[in-house]
Amino acid sequence: MNSEATSVGRADFDMAFERADDVETVEAQDALPASRHYRRARQDRGAETRQKLLLAALDVFGRYGFEGAATRDIAKRAGANLAAIVYHFGSKDSLHRAVAEYVVEQMQMRIGDSINAAARALTGDVDRPTARRLLQNIIDVHIDCMLGEAEAELWGRFIMREQMEPSSAFDVIYDYMMSCQTTTTTLVAILLNLDPRSEEATLRSFAISGQFVIFCVGRPMVLKKLGRDTLSNKDRDEIRRIVAEQIDLLVGETLADEG
Known part of the structure; x- marks a missing residue:
């Protein structure tokens, strides 16, 4: 318009x-x-x-x-x-962009603290056990947010649509996601002894994110296979446990029990 x-x-x-x-x-x-x-x-x-x-x-x-x-x-x-x-x-275009900004705002409200805490820690020296814990905190919050809130399914669908058919609103989603990914990539680089600016660190970070993202984008398939209408708190706890074990294997650093 x-x-x-x-x-x-x-x-x-x-x-x-x-x-x-x-x-x-x-x-x-x-x-x-x-x-x-x-x-x-x-x-x-x-x-x-x-x-x-x-x-x-x-x-x-x-x-x-x-x-x-x-x-x-x-x-x-x-x-x-x-x-x-x-x-x-x-206009329709402005509404579309406002929706992208709304999705980012909602995710930031729920996930932002874990990202910010890791970013603050990374301004100093971070050892491997600390990097592993900070990475898991980010992943756990993502799982709770994206699998535990009804509206999050709509956020995920909107984000996936922008991945498949990028529009003028794509940059809004991209800028936010990359700000998060930069932090997780640095943590992954510490764990794998990589240059955080390297392509390998970036690709490995995306691969690790895929360990839990699949449960967001593939939720209908997971639910049908499990015979569920929705994922329960117990299901999310089990997903967190399995994802944590998978990441332990990928980065070679076992998540320490904070207790």
Whole structure:
């Protein structure tokens, strides 16, 4: 959508609000309840509608990609007028980018502390046992977050869609993921005595991440094979144990018991 179309859309939407305000004034004078048109218009420019549009768009973009997603479908799922997308986001492309930023924000809130703790430790000298523990902390938080929260399945689907069909929002996801990967790569490099800037360190870091990422992207297959509808706390504990053992073998450093 070009800037002219966006500005026209906003003008039309604001005009609808003004008409609704006029209706409210008349109805208030006549002691009548506010019209349905006014209530809907007021509702659609609120923060709650914006959040509903984000969540609806997260689902639709993840299922159908940017090109296949219809803004009319997103608005319908959010229970909002189509013009509400223009009012809150300006365009389909801006909505798509806002969804990417929302996904990054949610993941940062849940995973960021483990990444930040490792990054702070890496400003000093980190030995192999400490590197192994910091790496496992990051992995454990990822498993809890990506396998333990219902909305995380939508984040994973959106991220996978961007991997398969990169769009203008891809860089938002990429920049965040690489900031995390840089820290894990440095930890892996310490454990394998590699230059953290080397391609081998990068590839081995991705390979280690794959030990738990497969349970995110392959969740439907895992659930069907296990005969489950969802992964329980016990399942996640077992996944953590198995992943930890696999990484012990890959890096040659057994995870020490902090207790």
